[in-house]
Amino acid sequence: MSGPVAAAPTEGQARKAYLRPLDIKRGRIDMGHGAGGKAAAQLIDELFLAELDNPFLRQGDDGASLPLPGPGSTAGRLVMACDGHVVSPIFFPGGDLGSLAVHGTVNDVAMLGAQPLYLSACFILEEGYPLADLQRIVRSMGAAARAAGVPVVCGDTKVVERGKGDGVFIATTGVGWQAAGVDVSGRNARPGDAVLLSGSIGEHGVAVLSKRESLAFATTIQSDSAALHTLVAAMLAAAPGAVRVLRDPTRGGLATTLNEIARQSGVGMLLQEAAIPVQPQVDAACELLGLDPLYVANEGKLVAICAPEAAATVLAAMRAHPLGGQACQIGTVAADAQHFVQMQTRFGGRRVVDWLSGEQLPRIC
């Protein structure tokens, strides 16, 4: 794992993640606004949340937990999450746009502790795109949806002129059912909680980038793209009430996801670098590409924050599931008014693990 090694955070680093407000009058969208880091968070806060403000959007999770009308309203809540998919290339080792769209949205719903039920899918197609490739994508989407048990129940198709799109974009929305009493949210981390990770990081991002850059290791690293809802169900069943936060570290990677949770819960974290699993080929590829695996996207991994006394039970449930065999505790939640995520490095130092900044990895999902 590479990246700068720093001492304890300075006063300057203690300021909020971004300093200058968005220049809406003269500013323009840049690739960084889509990379899942600091710039994306700022765009969401200062433009989208400012204009669309409502209590559900302000929950700040990857999906919203929503009341339903009628007598059923006490039995649980509806969960709704959406995801745009613009990954380039569309076909990559271990998956494609179609399966990714299903997995990404099923996972966003599952990360609220909900049972994913249904998906919608909107396709934006570029004129001239081969029908055979489209069929391959939709077939893969259908297979992923059937495997997950979450059908695509409605859809829409739009076509834009050649040069006004990029083959196929897919936007999916998932809805699920959150049983009464389940309260899993990025707001719930408390000092002393255990930070768990379901497996090794960086595979999805490296698989996509290797294909994009036509690198030689393209064939050896596969995306980890997978639907995590049965893993989540097993964890919740093993230790009811103990899992406080679930999130899948996609765009911006593990580092950005942990910073999001720290900000949402108003806490800090201390990670152990040596505890975070990274496959040797991913480490090597990151060296070559000048990336830090902490910031590389995953599509089949989750972070869980749970009560410390339940950590062993939750970990055991994770390890008993095919998608959690390598699960481990990577750190603990700490009280920290500045909401820093810090890391004990392999060399005994301590560094701040900041948000992803800039446009390191656009169009990764």
Added chain:
Amino acid sequence: MSGPVAAAPTEGQARKAYLRPLDIKRGRIDMGHGAGGKAAAQLIDELFLAELDNPFLRQGDDGASLPLPGPGSTAGRLVMACDGHVVSPIFFPGGDLGSLAVHGTVNDVAMLGAQPLYLSACFILEEGYPLADLQRIVRSMGAAARAAGVPVVCGDTKVVERGKGDGVFIATTGVGWQAAGVDVSGRNARPGDAVLLSGSIGEHGVAVLSKRESLAFATTIQSDSAALHTLVAAMLAAAPGAVRVLRDPTRGGLATTLNEIARQSGVGMLLQEAAIPVQPQVDAACELLGLDPLYVANEGKLVAICAPEAAATVLAAMRAHPLGGQACQIGTVAADAQHFVQMQTRFGGRRVVDWLSGEQLPRIC
């Protein structure tokens, strides 16, 4: 209203809407696949439905009616509908991409007789797009959502490189609540039923096209873009159980919408041309552009098919609503094994009103 005047349908016209199967091996997406007519229906049937097949998608409405788990399941059903928005230009007389995205999806949910509750919104942004324009769109979306009482509860933002998008695309999904006992679907039309229309047709399409073509009448015709859910609620309350089908005639216009319903319900229809309201400026613009208003998109109108004995009551409820002041009966449902929509013309003849074919009006919504 222009368009060819024909005698009774011939044997040839009696075949299904499209004859040759899609050439998936060699074929490519063309603009017609997005125009909402025959080609779009074929793409959906032969590619999307074939790969994603499930009973909910097969319902064939603009949204799906879905059971929820738990004790609340008998109180009603969830409705889910999605819509991609790629209208060009993004700002047009009477609306913009942001308000259109809200209205279009709220309407799709309402057309199943459901109360729209929540929206998701996925933005696909092109690098270099001005933040000020994005703010204008999102502000308009927020205003439309607040006016409709249907908040945007979750979202996603992706960015694609310059030349790989077209400013802003928005994909929205809406969910709503369909009270137990409500059964409004395109499958439910029966011979003898009345075909009602909530107002004049063609304004949205002409407003967008006039801006696109920089025509002189641009300032006089406004899009009819509006949220129709309160109109729907008033209609259902006025005559419980009498409204069998609701649909908003968007892409492909009134003609395509009625053909869709005829196919879904396995019936024919007979329309009265003289009864279909068209604003004089829309008629004039259509003459100039070589269009038939029957095929031009609307974004604030609905078609209702109801039991004949309830038609007067439903019409009265429509006329009492601000968005239904011009509501009228435009025809009746007929038994017809060939599912033809026919029209008694102003000149006393009768012609078949076919599906929109080809790429007459791409990127209209």
